[in-house]
Amino acid sequence: MSGETDDGGVTAPARPRGRAILIASAVLAVSLAVGLMAGAAGISPRAIALALLDRLPLVSVHPGLAPAEEGLLFQLRVPRVLLAGLVGGLLAMAGAGYQGVFRNPLADPYLLGAAAGAGLTVTLVVVFLGGDAGVTAVPVAAFAGAVGGVFLAYALGHTAGRGGGTATLVLAGVAVTSFLTAMQTFVQQLKVEELQRIYSWILGDVGGGWDQLRMIAPYAVVSTIVMLLHGRLLDVLSVGDEEAVSLGLHASRVRFTVLLAASLATASAVAVSGLIAFVGIVVPHVIRRLAGWSYRIVLPLSFLGGAAFLVLADTIARTVLAPAELPIGVVTAFVGAPFFVTVLRVTRRVGT
Amino acid sequence: MSGRAVPAVEARGVGVTLGGRRVLTDVTLSAAPGRWVAIIGPNGAGKSTLLRAVAGLVPNEGEVLVEGTRVDDLRPRRRARLIAYAPQSPALPPDMTVYQYALLGRTPYIPYLGSESARDREVTRSVLERLDLDGFASRPLGQLSGGERQRVVLARALVQQAPVLLLDEPTTALDLGHQQQVLELVDRLRLADGLTVVSTLHDLSLAAQYADELVLLAAGRAVEAGPPGRVLSEPLLAEHFGASVRVETGADGRPLVHLVRPRAAVPSATPREGR
Numbered sequence: 001m002s003g004e005t006d007d008g009g010v011t012a013p014a015r016p017r018g019r020a021i022l023i024a025s026a027v028l029a030v031s032l033a034v035g036l037m038a039g040a041a042g043i044s045p046r047a048i049a050l051a052l053l054d055r056l057p058l059v060s061v062h063p064g065l066a067p068a069e070e071g072l073l074f075q076l077r078v079p080r081v082l083l084a085g086l087v088g089g090l091l092a093m094a095g096a097g098y099q100g101v102f103r104n105p106l107a108d109p110y111l112l113g114a115a116a117g118a119g120l121t122v123t124l125v126v127v128f129l130g131g132d133a134g135v136t137a138v139p140v141a142a143f144a145g146a147v148g149g150v151f152l153a154y155a156l157g158h159t160a161g162r163g164g165g166t167a168t169l170v171l172a173g174v175a176v177t178s179f180l181t182a183m184q185t186f187v188q189q190l191k192v193e194e195l196q197r198i199y200s201w202i203l204g205d206v207g208g209g210w211d212q213l214r215m216i217a218p219y220a221v222v223s224t225i226v227m228l229l230h231g232r233l234l235d236v237l238s239v240g241d242e243e244a245v246s247l248g249l250h251a252s253r254v255r256f257t258v259l260l261a262a263s264l265a266t267a268s269a270v271a272v273s274g275l276i277a278f279v280g281i282v283v284p285h286v287i288r289r290l291a292g293w294s295y296r297i298v299l300p301l302s303f304l305g306g307a308a309f310l311v312l313a314d315t316i317a318r319t320v321l322a323p324a325e326l327p328i329g330v331v332t333a334f335v336g337a338p339f340f341v342t343v344l345r346v347t348r349r350v351g352t
Numbered sequence: 353m354s355g356r357a358v359p360a361v362e363a364r365g366v367g368v369t370l371g372g373r374r375v376l377t378d379v380t381l382s383a384a385p386g387r388w389v390a391i392i393g394p395n396g397a398g399k400s401t402l403l404r405a406v407a408g409l410v411p412n413e414g415e416v417l418v419e420g421t422r423v424d425d426l427r428p429r430r431r432a433r434l435i436a437y438a439p440q441s442p443a444l445p446p447d448m449t450v451y452q453y454a455l456l457g458r459t460p461y462i463p464y465l466g467s468e469s470a471r472d473r474e475v476t477r478s479v480l481e482r483l484d485l486d487g488f489a490s491r492p493l494g495q496l497s498g499g500e501r502q503r504v505v506l507a508r509a510l511v512q513q514a515p516v517l518l519l520d521e522p523t524t525a526l527d528l529g530h531q532q533q534v535l536e537l538v539d540r541l542r543l544a545d546g547l548t549v550v551s552t553l554h555d556l557s558l559a560a561q562y563a564d565e566l567v568l569l570a571a572g573r574a575v576e577a578g579p580p581g582r583v584l585s586e587p588l589l590a591e592h593f594g595a596s597v598r599v600e601t602g603a604d605g606r607p608l609v610h611l612v613r614p615r616a617a618v619p620s621a622t623p624r625e626g627r
Contacts, residue, residue, distance in 0.1 A: 229465050235452075236459050240443040242409055247512070248432030248460030293447040 020291050024304035028085070031308040035081040035315045036073075039322075043069050075209065083213050084206040084314040084328075085307035087273040088283075090220055090265040092306025095280030096287070096298050097227050097262035100234035101255050102166045108281035109266040112173040112259075116180035117149020118142040118270045123184045123198050127191045138201065139212055139271040146267035152176045154259070166255075203327030204274035206314050216268035223268065224303065226261035231296035234258060238293075278332045279306050282340045289347040309336070358420045360385040360516055360548035365414030366405050368398070375401045376572045378414070381550070383565070385515075388542060388549040390559040392583070393569035394593050399552040400440060402569065403520050406550060407437040418516055432460035436509035440520040440552075446494025450504050453493055454480055457511025479510045483537065499530035506534070510541065517542070519551035523558065531555070535562050556609040560584055561602075568592065580607050 036052070037045040043065065050063035051073055065073070094109040102111070110116075121141040129137055157172030188198055233254045237244050244251040266280075283306040284298055291297050310328070313335060317326040361383040368376040376398045383389040391399045405412040408423040408431055416423040418434045426434070436457070444453070457479075458472040480486045483503050488496070496504060502522060509517055522538065523531040539562055542549050553559040559566055560580035568576040568583050570592040576583045584607045589597045596614045599607050 232462070232467055233464075236456055238443075238445050238448070239453075239456060242404075243437070243439060243442060244459075245409060245428060246407055246432060246435070246437040247456060248429035250428055293445060294452070 017297050020297060021300055021304070024301050024308070028304050028308040028311075031311045031315075032081055032085065035084065035311040036077060038315050038319050039077055043073065048073060076207075079210045079213050080207050080314065081311055083208055083272060084310045086213065086216070086220055087206055087269045087276065088279055088310025088313075089303040089307035090223070090269040091276065091280040092283035092287075092302040092309070093224065093227055093299055094262040094265040094269070095306075096284035096295065096302040097230075097234070097258050097265075098280075099284055100237065100295050100298075101258050101262070102170060103238060103240075104166075104170070105285065106281070107170075109262065109269075110177075110275070110277075110280070111170065112153040112263065113149030113176035113180060114146040114263060114266045114270060115149070115275045116177040116184065117145040117147070117152070118267070119145070119202060119275065120180045120184040120187070121145030121148070122201055123187050126194050126197050126201070127187055130194070139208070139215060142274075143216075143267050143271035146270045147263065149176060149180055150259075150263040150267075152180075200327060201274045202329070204276040204329035204332075206273050206310070206328060208272045212272040216272055219264050219268040223261040223265035227258060227265070228299055228303075230254065230258050230261075231294070231299045234295035234299075238295075274329065276310070276329045276332055278329075278336045279310055282336055283309055286340065286343045289343055357385055359383055359417070360387075360419060361389075361406060361550055362417040363402070363406055363414065364417070366402065366416065367413035368401050368405055368410055370401065370410065374572060376405065376412070376569075379569070379572070379574045381406070381567050381574065381577070383516075383548050383550055385548055386542070386546045387564045388539070388551070388562060389565045389567060390563035391550070391552045391567050391569060392554070392556060392559050395554075397569040397592075398572045399554075399569055400520050403437070403518050403550065403552055407435055407518050409437070429460045432512060432514070434514050435516045435518060436512040436514040437518045438505045438509045438520060438522065440524055442505050444493040444496075444501065444504075446492060448493050449490050450485060450493065450496070450507075451476065451480065451489040453504060454485075454507045454511050457508040457513075460512065475513065476511050479507050482541075483507050483510075498525050499527075499533065502526060502530070502534050503537070506537065515547060517547050517549045517551075519549065521552050521554060523553070523555065531558065538562075556584060556589070557607075560607045560609070561604075581605075584609055 036048055047063045047065050047069075050061050051065050051070060053059050054061050054063055091109055095107070098107040098109055098111055099105055101107070121144055122138055125137045125141040153173040153176040154169065156176060157169035160168050160172060188195065233249065236247060236249050237251060237254060241251045269276075284302045287298050287301045287305050291301055310332070313331045314328050316335065317328045317331045320326060359382045361381070363379060363381040366376055366379045379398075379402055381389065381391070381402070391402055393399050401410060404410045406416050406423070408416065408426070418431075423431060423435070455468060455472065455476045458468055458476065461472060462468055477486070480489055483506065485503060485507055488500065488504075493501070493504065506522070509519075517538070519538065522534055526534065535558060538549060541547060551563075553563070563580065565578060566580050566583040567574050568588065575592060576588055581601070584599050586597055586599050589595055589599070589609065596612050598610045598612050600610065602608045
């Protein structure tokens with residue numbers, strides 16, 4: 001059974017969308033459940049399910065959890081799973097958005113200097129503030145650095161290539177990234193004893209709890225809504241700027257809006273999770289292979305798929321060597337790469 | 353025939369500079385409603401640029417009017433309802449289906465954050481049917497032949513339901529039969545819907561057969577304009593194309609252009625067989 005034909009989804013565009021979203025939501029729900037159940041503390045899945053039910057309005061059951069267990073569940077595990085999901089969703093959707101804007105399948109959320117910017121500011125904070133002040137300042141610094149990096153690349157790309165072409169913007173991103181990375185390396189050398197802290201931030205961690213979840217929620221919501229609303233316009237953009245303009249689209253405005261939203265999503269994710277690689281570039285590709293090219297479907301499915309993927313990756317990260325934890329960035333690449341290759345092989349088709 | 357009707361398309365004193373290079377200078381062009389005007393000229397004369405200027409896609413001096421309104425004053429969506437533009441080598445995302453691509457022609461009718469209405473889908477479907485593409489609706493663009501591709505691009509332009517159709521070399525890379533098919537199709541649609549067509553065409557005989565008027569561009573200037581019989585004269589073609597040609601009048605009264613080897617270069621009039 002090699003059912004790799006392009007069934008359905010062709011003549012009636014909106015139809016299969018609901019079904020695909022339903023399936024992706026189910027996958028996410030399962031991965032959330034797995035993420036909640038699995039863990040070092042050994043609480044029974046039944047008790048966890050009951051405890052969650054108990055929190056629903058109008059429902060009252062007795063899960064029989066010890067207060068310590070209840071605290072662990074709701075103060076550590078639930079926010080961790082949610083944060084992993086949110087970060088994964090944001091990164092994957094931002095990656096899809098960047099790929100649409102640049103019409104380049106190799107674009108990822110860190111293309112325009114978000115990662116390098118955040119890396120630099122976080123390193124500055126760790127090196128010069130250090131200690132406890134540093135810990136609370138890290139997410140804010142990362143957010144500011146990510147936004148700053150993108151802003152720098154955009155400004156540079158805009159002055160270099162007056163027409164607003166995407167090629168100059170990508171090159172500006174490359175230049176900004178290497179410049180900021182050079183600065184980061186320099187600062188890092190000033191205090192070699194902090195190397196481990198810097199690297200553990202870079203490799204990613206989604207254990208920030210409710211505080212960090214609350215902190216990025218508004219940015220996450222706004223950027224997600226804006227991006228999801230632009231799916232159709234990204235589809236129009238896929239025939240090229242000039243033709244999109246001849247079709248009545250304000251191409252540069254659409255591009256700027258999506259870029260802004262994707263960068264905001266990236267900055268939010270980076271602020272609370274470090275520089276988790278792979279999710280932003282690979283998830284949209286997997287989605288495209290499975291569900292087609294249209295951004296109307298690629299964007300929402302990337303969010304759901306990225307969320308599911310990172311929840312599972314984090315589950316692996318904290319259970320494989322329990323009670324020790326692997327950096328989540330290591331897991332995403334280690335598990336993700338073979339998975340990606342498998343999807344590529346199974347859905348072999350022309351082009352991407 | 354046009355009487356004193358407002359031209360469907362009018363370009364006055366159009367000048368374009370791209371990347372510091374002067375591409376067009378003071379070009380004037382006019383197309384009455386329902387007519388077909390072909391822009392001809394040697395490579396690099398600025399044919400495509402003129403078409404893009406008319407489409408409002410490149411900044412230019414002078415002014416372009418469509419149905420009496422300056423193109424530059426129109427909002428993009430409004431402009432796209434008046435002018436449909438098919439570029440010479442359009443980007444055709446390989447996984448997009450014919451139907452989805454044609455549906456993009458409805459973009460100027462869909463609100464910014466809205467989505468296609470039933471009417472948009474209906475218009476698209478009927479255009480595909482008209483161009484005998486309904487059987488291809490669900491085929492990905494990557495799997496089309498050259499002739500099919502041209503028809504699909506044409507379909508997208510027609511779905512725009514604009515009274516003015518700008519076609520940049522609609523027959524590039526097509527064999528003879530498909531060239532004829534596409535041009536016949538354009539002509540049929542033009543007559544049926546009263547469309548005004550402005551196209552670039554590098555094949556002079558084809559241009560003469562289908563267009564009502566020709567504009568000869570050379571080095572960024574319109575050096576001659578008018579009915580094919582006037583524009584396609586041997587001296588003009590020799591001067592601007594650097595080509596040795598013979599122009600005949602065909603059975604339909606339209607000129608036919610033949611390439612003739614320059615006298616000096618022809619080895620001998622009749623090869624070896626003798627008489």
